[in-house]
Amino acid sequence: MAVMTYAQAAQLALRQEMQRDPRVWALGEDLGPEGGVAGQYLDLQREFGRDRIVDTPISESTIMGSAIGAAICGTRPVVELRYADFGLCAADEIVNQAAKARYMLGGQVRVPVVIRQQIGFRDGMAAQHSQSTEAWWVHIPGLVVVAPATPSDSHELLKAAIRCDDPVIYMEHKELWTTSGEVDTAVEPAPLGRALVRRHGTDLTLVTWSGMLPDCLAAAETLSARGVQVEVIDLRTLWPWDRDTVFGSVARTGRLLVVHQAVRIGGFGAELVAETTECLFGDLDCAPRRLGAPRTPVPYSQPLEALCRVSEAQIVATVLAMVGAAASTGHR
Amino acid sequence: MAVMTYAQAAQLALRQEMQRDPRVWALGEDLGPEGGVAGQYLDLQREFGRDRIVDTPISESTIMGSAIGAAICGTRPVVELRYADFGLCAADEIVNQAAKARYMLGGQVRVPVVIRQQIGFRDGMAAQHSQSTEAWWVHIPGLVVVAPATPSDSHELLKAAIRCDDPVIYMEHKELWTTSGEVDTAVEPAPLGRALVRRHGTDLTLVTWSGMLPDCLAAAETLSARGVQVEVIDLRTLWPWDRDTVFGSVARTGRLLVVHQAVRIGGFGAELVAETTECLFGDLDCAPRRLGAPRTPVPYSQPLEALCRVSEAQIVATVLAMVGAAASTGHR
Amino acid sequence: MEVSVERIHGMFQRMLLMRAFDEHAGDARRANLLRGSVHEYIGQEAIAAGVCAALHDRDYLSSYHRGHGHCIAKGADPTAMMLELYGKAGGVCGGKGGSMHVADFSLGILGANGVVADGVTIAVGAAQAVRLLGEDRIVVAFFGDGALNRGPMLEALNWARVYDLPVLFVCEDNGYSDRTRTVSVTGGPGIVARSEAFGIRTQSVDGNDLIAVAHAAAKLVAEVRAGRGPLFLHATTYRWRGHLALDKGLYRDPAELEGHQANDPIERVVAWLGAHGVTTRTIDADRREAVAQIEAAVAAAQAAPLPDAQALFTDVQDLGAPAWP
Amino acid sequence: MEVSVERIHGMFQRMLLMRAFDEHAGDARRANLLRGSVHEYIGQEAIAAGVCAALHDRDYLSSYHRGHGHCIAKGADPTAMMLELYGKAGGVCGGKGGSMHVADFSLGILGANGVVADGVTIAVGAAQAVRLLGEDRIVVAFFGDGALNRGPMLEALNWARVYDLPVLFVCEDNGYSDRTRTVSVTGGPGIVARSEAFGIRTQSVDGNDLIAVAHAAAKLVAEVRAGRGPLFLHATTYRWRGHLALDKGLYRDPAELEGHQANDPIERVVAWLGAHGVTTRTIDADRREAVAQIEAAVAAAQAAPLPDAQALFTDVQDLGAPAWP
Numbered sequence A, B: 001m002a003v004m005t006y007a008q009a010a011q012l013a014l015r016q017e018m019q020r021d022p023r024v025w026a027l028g029e030d031l032g033p034e035g036g037v038a039g040q041y042l043d044l045q046r047e048f049g050r051d052r053i054v055d056t057p058i059s060e061s062t063i064m065g066s067a068i069g070a071a072i073c074g075t076r077p078v079v080e081l082r083y084a085d086f087g088l089c090a091a092d093e094i095v096n097q098a099a100k101a102r103y104m105l106g107g108q109v110r111v112p113v114v115i116r117q118q119i120g121f122r123d124g125m126a127a128q129h130s131q132s133t134e135a136w137w138v139h140i141p142g143l144v145v146v147a148p149a150t151p152s153d154s155h156e157l158l159k160a161a162i163r164c165d166d167p168v169i170y171m172e173h174k175e176l177w178t179t180s181g182e183v184d185t186a187v188e189p190a191p192l193g194r195a196l197v198r199r200h201g202t203d204l205t206l207v208t209w210s211g212m213l214p215d216c217l218a219a220a221e222t223l224s225a226r227g228v229q230v231e232v233i234d235l236r237t238l239w240p241w242d243r244d245t246v247f248g249s250v251a252r253t254g255r256l257l258v259v260h261q262a263v264r265i266g267g268f269g270a271e272l273v274a275e276t277t278e279c280l281f282g283d284l285d286c287a288p289r290r291l292g293a294p295r296t297p298v299p300y301s302q303p304l305e306a307l308c309r310v311s312e313a314q315i316v317a318t319v320l321a322m323v324g325a326a327a328s329t330g331h332r
Numbered sequence C, D: 001m002e003v004s005v006e007r008i009h010g011m012f013q014r015m016l017l018m019r020a021f022d023e024h025a026g027d028a029r030r031a032n033l034l035r036g037s038v039h040e041y042i043g044q045e046a047i048a049a050g051v052c053a054a055l056h057d058r059d060y061l062s063s064y065h066r067g068h069g070h071c072i073a074k075g076a077d078p079t080a081m082m083l084e085l086y087g088k089a090g091g092v093c094g095g096k097g098g099s100m101h102v103a104d105f106s107l108g109i110l111g112a113n114g115v116v117a118d119g120v121t122i123a124v125g126a127a128q129a130v131r132l133l134g135e136d137r138i139v140v141a142f143f144g145d146g147a148l149n150r151g152p153m154l155e156a157l158n159w160a161r162v163y164d165l166p167v168l169f170v171c172e173d174n175g176y177s178d179r180t181r182t183v184s185v186t187g188g189p190g191i192v193a194r195s196e197a198f199g200i201r202t203q204s205v206d207g208n209d210l211i212a213v214a215h216a217a218a219k220l221v222a223e224v225r226a227g228r229g230p231l232f233l234h235a236t237t238y239r240w241r242g243h244l245a246l247d248k249g250l251y252r253d254p255a256e257l258e259g260h261q262a263n264d265p266i267e268r269v270v271a272w273l274g275a276h277g278v279t280t281r282t283i284d285a286d287r288r289e290a291v292a293q294i295e296a297a298v299a300a301a302q303a304a305p306l307p308d309a310q311a312l313f314t315d316v317q318d319l320g321a322p323a324w325p
């Protein structure tokens, strides 16, 4: 065990995997000079050389396309696309090639590539550097989607993603890089697709992931003091998501709230709510709800950006309304 | 009134708008030689010249980027991206520039551009030429999303899209090009954002759009013979979608089924189900459901492709299950 | 570097196979026996034959939408390919890919591709894998003249030069990008100037002259193998058919087509082989053999079973069910 | 084409303003008074000043992430820009854009841009609009050396040539792409070879020499205006600061920086103006005036009100509510 930041944990995971498997390598812009925008590649070029920590031209299409070629030919590339916004510059390669190659070629190849794209708001990065696009990738057959929320998961899930034989969209949150916590540095990575119950509760199931986890836990704390016990589930893997954990919880609590930083309309919360409603309609005590950003581009100015964020207060108020509404109508 | 195909109606709409407004023009690959892949630009280059029907290089990024520049500088471009799959080659330009320019620049500009992307299966086009990506665009603030299902709408909605001052993702379905029907050639375009009830019914609300409309109407016919009256709503505009019409109907029928050809997981059906559940929970007689393609790439082989399609039989069975389930548990 | 008559004869036989394959594929598509997009390679066969003859089985090849010829030239089994076009279970991709995705990984064929230029970015990545794994292979990327206007293609040229990758780029310049004349949408001095601007030495060749292509390819492939890549071969040619089987090519002047048909790469090899002692009888036998082989492939394809329903759900990805109840 | 001392003097004043603006912007970002990414233009001012002096107000300009200088050079109000950086309601974009999206459409400034090269594709489209509307304007697109490796940039060069558009491309070659030396990720003979490969006549200039830039730009702009475009200006320069305000630039040799600082484009104009009869007193007054103007802008920005909450929901799009209850 060691205490380290989310960025350090990510660096350690990649380092360990590169030591373990010579086929693992990474490519992207500016990985060498200062170890990436958050230091998540710090010192790795020194250790593994310029052929395994590859500094690339500003060529997102080819960064992605070449990684696909390298993946189907026996290596395991880790692609750094920096911001999820720039991930859109490689959307064609991700969707039309990486996600489909195995299927289209009738299983002749696999595409073991990790596609790192940072998501979320941070400090006025504005409309072109703040998006959370996880819903897009969940919709695309062939992709696995992972979003770690803690230093421990930053370590463990990156390792798991690197060992996955299929393309993994791996979304790190900009605001989490500097958070720190305990990391079991010797851990064997857990299988992808498992959620974690971060807090147990009986009154309502709150499903979240990535950058919203701290706010959700804080809200749960506040609510606990007011007598409402919220079960907080950190989804960790968005595709495939952990139905057993979520459904098991909702079946007990009868209430579902999904919280994410992405735009609410068309976000992944819609899928979770729709699927849960289809499967557990009879168990629901009130309408499942979703909280997310309004359907506006992310503004630069601080007070406006703040309004786009789901706040702890909003979570608390929503939970109270859901619990109260159910209380007033009683079990149906 | 005239009888014409969906492709002819689209051609007529563009022709009329180009005659009406000299700032309207179109660009894309192969618009001139044979009038586009479906003849939807037939003869227009002859009428309007190569400067207004522009044949472009295979440069999706610049097709889209240049249209944005031309739109903010006083013209009204219609962009032909051919298949929605290739639309991904311009995802960055669509999302990071077209959708956000007006907002980021504080309202200094508008981006009146129509972005045509064909969706859907047709006859073995396989994994890279069959996708329906409407859910992606609905999730992006700044975009309007339109999907006509009939020749009449192919005419009317394209005109409306061209007159819209914001970027419109305009999705035509490959299988609809050759369908024919009555078109009021002199019609003034209706406002975007209005659904049409294609069939009235009292037992269940079926919401659909684009290529699935014919199958849904056929299923409704079959169901009617079995005593189940389905209300079929053609959404036409996916963002903003017509809440009044959908909610009004669901409030009456108590049941919602969404049918689309896109992958079910993460599709736009999830948003419709989630939002309707949040707003009309107390009015629902059974769990709302969604039908869509499985989460697999689209296979080439005919029987496999057929299995990806939502069939009339599947719609009928689902509706019967929903109506029956509700009947057995009674109004709650 | 001299290429023997025997080897040219072998390449010629492959060309006949490509021709027969696509004659059938085009007709079958027009007869609605096949589905989707079928892009015939007819008229361009000398390029695939000449280039692939210089390759080893272990070398990688990436192709584009007009990909049947490259697969055959690299040694793929025409029967398994034909099954693929017929969407059958035994097809090279189990019937799930179709014409635009034919591939045979056991022969290093990374696949045809439905997105213009994407195969090229994949090819440079394959070369990076070769480098990283210390393997003795090279990579050949085929693409059309239209691809040179797509950003990813141009990025990939830069990429190959930056990392000095063992790639041979082969541009099959048939003058058309779909229904548009490529020259009308291509600025500046042209394709060779572009590749050279990225520091990639480029050679032009008459792509309808098998002997010339074979010589050029043998030299360039040897250089790439020796670590002097990336290099670029620009081969001029012409496609006889429409852009795809259902395109009648009406935007072309019939005289233009006739001129090019008179320059049939197959008949040019026939003449050369004749001049080098191969008898008409042998050549006629070759022709019959190619047609017979494709007829057998078609018969096999037509008789073969369609995929099982459950194939829909295999090879999507290891994690997660493609369809929840 | 001769550029008068008076006009050079005017350009010099703009350079001082750019310098003062970005001195403050960088410091303010480091002091966390500003947010997001702030890319200082310090050291590159002669390019914007020299090029924009050749433009009319009605001409269009598109910029990139390092965009403050271009806006000032084109005549944008530094106060409204500073308000934007401070996220204030009266900012050029109402505080919703910030440093990476400064723009003033009334002066033809289409905006800075957060995505490398995207401003260039927008610029060629602006030129298409000019053509279609029969307007008398030209378009200037500024971008960095790193952009030349992005596909859309290369596509846009082809595009401008194919349609013979009235565009002047201006590459500000400061040797770095973020923290990476551009030469290490750029294959072949370089930038000029690339633009010329697309048939775009290209001129190189010492981008730290205002006089040279001004002369070159005057000539090239006149040519583009006369319909002889597109053309390309390749201006070599150096950025003194890190890639962005929070980057200390530790990957650079301090000696490299010092060498370039000795080549300060501002001090070079000072020397030239001195040699052409402008007094030290005048120049000192200019310097004070620039600093004073920026100080006033900062004071105004700091005093100005933040946007109202409802600004969040304006200018998204005409149809549909951004947030349903």
Ligand SMILES: Cc1ncc(C[n+]2csc(CCOP(=O)(O)OP(=O)(O)O)c2C)c(N)n1
Residues within 6 Å of the ligand: B029, B058, B060, B082, B086, B089, C065, C066, C114, C115, C116, C143, C144, C145, C146, C147, C148, C174, C176, C177, C178, C182, C243
């Ligand atoms: C990114 C992308 N844009 C457009 C298309 C549609 N398309 C398919 S082939 C083709 C023309 C390609 O021309 P070229 O590269 O010269 O190859 P050829 O067909 O002549 O062999 C086009 C535009 C596509 N498949 N991918």
Ligand SMILES: Cc1ncc(C[n+]2csc(CCOP(=O)(O)OP(=O)(O)O)c2C)c(N)n1
Residues within 6 Å of the ligand: A029, A058, A060, A082, A086, A089, D065, D066, D114, D115, D116, D143, D144, D145, D146, D147, D148, D174, D176, D177, D178, D182, D243
């Ligand atoms: C498509 C895209 N990829 C990556 C980035 C991140 N990024 C911002 S600026 C930059 C370097 C640009 O270098 P150059 O074009 O030379 O401009 P300079 O910063 O030197 O002025 C990079 C990689 C981006 N903004 N957009």
Ligand SMILES: [Mg+2]
Residues within 6 Å of the ligand: C144, C145, C146, C172, C173, C174, C175, C176, C177, C178, C182
């Ligand atoms: Mg071609």
Ligand SMILES: [Mg+2]
Residues within 6 Å of the ligand: D144, D145, D146, D172, D173, D174, D175, D176, D177, D178, D182
């Ligand atoms: Mg630079």
